[in-house]
Each structure stands twice: as C-alpha cells, then as structure tokens.
Amino acid sequence: MALTGLQLIRQREQQIKSNDHSDDVYIDALLAGAKGKIAETLKYFRDHYAVDGVLSVSEMRSNVNNDDYELWQDFIQRYGPRLMKDEAASYRLKSAKQQAGIDREHLLGSMVAISIAYAALGVNDYNGQTLMNEAIQSMRFQNKFMRTRGNMPQDTSELVETGAIKLINAATQGLSIEDRVWLRTDALRDQVTATFDRAFQVGLDDAYYQSHLFKESSKSNNSASKHFKSANGYLANSLLRDKKAGVAALAGAIVAEQNSLNVGYWYNVEDGHVCEQCIQLTNASPYSSHDIPGAPHNGCRCFVVYYKI
Ligand SMILES: [Zn+2]
Structure with a gap:
C-alpha cells in the first residue's frame, strides 16, 4: 500500500534521526579505533620502560632502540600505504616520519x-558517502x-548529484569540510600528545593512567578520552550535521525548481529537542519556494516539504 503524504513525512523524520545516530556511532567507532591503538602503543612503552611502575620523561627522552624501531616499522607497514594515497594524509605521514627517530x-x-590521521581519512571517506546519500534521500x-x-516528478538525480558534489567540496571561509576534519584531528593529535607529555612529566603510573589519561567522562585537560570525545562531538554533531542539512536543502530546492x-512547508523532527526558533519557522509555513528560510542554528535538522498550489 502506498504511504500517505503524512506517513512519508513521519518516515523522513525517522530517517533523519536514524542517519544522525548512525553518523555518531560510525565516527565514534573510527575515533575509538585510533584511541585504542594509541592506548596500546602507550602500554608498550609502559611495559618496557616503566621504572617501579612509573614511566617518566627521562625514559621517554631516551634513544629509540631496536624493539621500538620494529614497533614503528609495523605501524608504517600497516597504515602507510593507505595514508600515502591521500595528499593531506601523506603530508602528515611524512611529518610523523621526520620526528619519529628523535x-x-x-x-x-x-x-x-x-x-x-588514519581515523581522519576514514571520517572524510564516510562524510563523502553519507552526504551524497543524504542528498539522494532528500x-x-x-x-x-x-x-x-x-x-509525476522529473528525473533530477543528475542535477542533485552534481549539485551535491559541488556543495560537499565547497569551501566556507576558505576551508572545505575535509580541511576542517584535518584541522580538528590535528588539534586532537596535539591535545593527546600534550596529555602524554604531562603524564611523563609527573610520572605515568597506574593511578594516573586510570584516573586521568583514559578516564571516560573526564572533564580534565589531562584526559585523552575527553579530547577524543570532544573531537567526536564536533565532527559528527556539528560539522557533518550542518553539511547534511545543506545538501538535503539543496536537493529539495532542485526538485522544487x-x-x-x-x-x-517547514517541518521539524518533532522529537522534543526542537528549539523555539524552529517551532516558529514551522508555524509560519508555508513559504514561497524562492523564500525558504535558511537553517536558524547549527545542527538544525529541519526539512522543507515542497508542494504546488
Ligand atoms: Zn531546526
């Protein structure tokens, strides 16, 4: 049985919410992969070089030995080939190689x-796919x-695809979404490195590891977990969400045109988290197709349903 218009709208609301949720989960998993690898690497250094259970700056500022070098070689073999295929990633690989021997x-x-960097590449791949998917679903x-x-709708798939590609790659204030992913993950790298440096300065023992470095839901700047969580929030809930709203709106406007x-008609996702501005925009519907309001705030996931009257 064909769905009614209202059922379709409810279905679209569900789709938007479920897409947002999948993005959260997927991006979180990519970052968790990096975090896990980093924790494992740190553990190698603790297992090998802690003195009386404490890994301190003097051990860490010592020369790399053969075991360390082998670990590094494994790392490069595992991640290098993938990173080399991307310009931004290979630049980061090169810088990492330059400082590794110090x-x-x-x-x-x-x-x-x-x-x-490997997680960032994954985020960029995922963003590209999910944004195109969003345009097509819209x-x-x-x-x-x-x-x-x-x-009977016109076939607008080609127009939507070309429009979406252009919008996905478009720069705002000189930066594309890919550039922003790199900027944020570079900041994450620096934050995590700084938490480790502080840990070595005070002496990294078990207590420090548990109560600072990898303590979940910590608000402390000494927590690597906190920095991962905050990067995830930005990448999934802010950066990607805004761009998705943009491509969905573009696809709708192309179909309308x-x-x-x-x-x-302006619709909000009606989940109890909708803000006053969006409720007002809903209540003030309909709008002329040429006069549709822009997203009123970051992370707005409202959508427009077009009609002919
Ligand atoms: Zn909204």
Whole structure:
C-alpha cells in the first residue's frame, strides 16, 4: 500500500534521526579505533620502560632502540600505504616520519599522529558517502511526496548529484569540510600528545593512567578520552550535521525548481529537542519556494516539504 503524504513525512523524520545516530556511532567507532591503538602503543612503552611502575620523561627522552624501531616499522607497514594515497594524509605521514627517530617520546607522538590521521581519512571517506546519500534521500522523499499528490516528478538525480558534489567540496571561509576534519584531528593529535607529555612529566603510573589519561567522562585537560570525545562531538554533531542539512536543502530546492513546486512547508523532527526558533519557522509555513528560510542554528535538522498550489 502506498504511504500517505503524512506517513512519508513521519518516515523522513525517522530517517533523519536514524542517519544522525548512525553518523555518531560510525565516527565514534573510527575515533575509538585510533584511541585504542594509541592506548596500546602507550602500554608498550609502559611495559618496557616503566621504572617501579612509573614511566617518566627521562625514559621517554631516551634513544629509540631496536624493539621500538620494529614497533614503528609495523605501524608504517600497516597504515602507510593507505595514508600515502591521500595528499593531506601523506603530508602528515611524512611529518610523523621526520620526528619519529628523535627519541621515544617523539616516536610515540609519531604513532599518535599516524593513528589519528588514519581515523581522519576514514571520517572524510564516510562524510563523502553519507552526504551524497543524504542528498539522494532528500530528493527521493520530495519525489515520493509529489506522487502522493498525483504529480509525476522529473528525473533530477543528475542535477542533485552534481549539485551535491559541488556543495560537499565547497569551501566556507576558505576551508572545505575535509580541511576542517584535518584541522580538528590535528588539534586532537596535539591535545593527546600534550596529555602524554604531562603524564611523563609527573610520572605515568597506574593511578594516573586510570584516573586521568583514559578516564571516560573526564572533564580534565589531562584526559585523552575527553579530547577524543570532544573531537567526536564536533565532527559528527556539528560539522557533518550542518553539511547534511545543506545538501538535503539543496536537493529539495532542485526538485522544487525542476517541478515548479511553488511553496515549501517547514517541518521539524518533532522529537522534543526542537528549539523555539524552529517551532516558529514551522508555524509560519508555508513559504514561497524562492523564500525558504535558511537553517536558524547549527545542527538544525529541519526539512522543507515542497508542494504546488
Ligand atoms: Zn531546526
């Protein structure tokens, strides 16, 4: 049985929420992979060089030995080929290689950098796919909605795809979404490296490890977990979400334009987290297709349903 217009709208709301959730989970998993690898690497240094259970700066500022070098070689073999295929990533690989031989602390820093660059590459790949997917889902929703009103939609898939690619790669204030992913993950790398450096300065023992470095839900700047969590929040909830809203809006506008749909109704996702601004925009509907308001705030996941009247 064909869905009614209202059912389609409810379905789209669910889709938007479920996509947001998947993004959170996926990006979190990518960063968790890097965090796990980094924790494992740090553990290697603790297991080998802690004196009376304490890993301190003097051991970490010592020369790299053969065992350390082998660990590094494994790292490069595992991550290098993938990183070399991307310009931004290979630049980071190169910098990591340049500092790796200085001492153990720099070697660890290089492995932190490589693990995080690898996660950043994954985030960029994922963003590209999920943004295109969002554009297509938004187009399909408008098309289906037209059919519930007895109208036959034009095929806009090519226009939507080209428009989406352009928007995905577009720079705002000189930076594309990819650039922003790199900037944020470079900051994460520096933050994590700084937490390790502080740990070595005070002496990294078990208590420090548990109660500072890898303590979940810590608010302390000495917690690597906190920095990972905050990067995840930005990448999934802010950066990607805004861009998704942008491509979804673009796809809707293309369908409206190509099918001469002249009005748009504003819908919010009705989940109890909708803000006053978005409720007002909903209540003030419909709008002329040429006069659709922009997203009123970061992370807005409202959507517009186009009609012909
Ligand atoms: Zn909104």
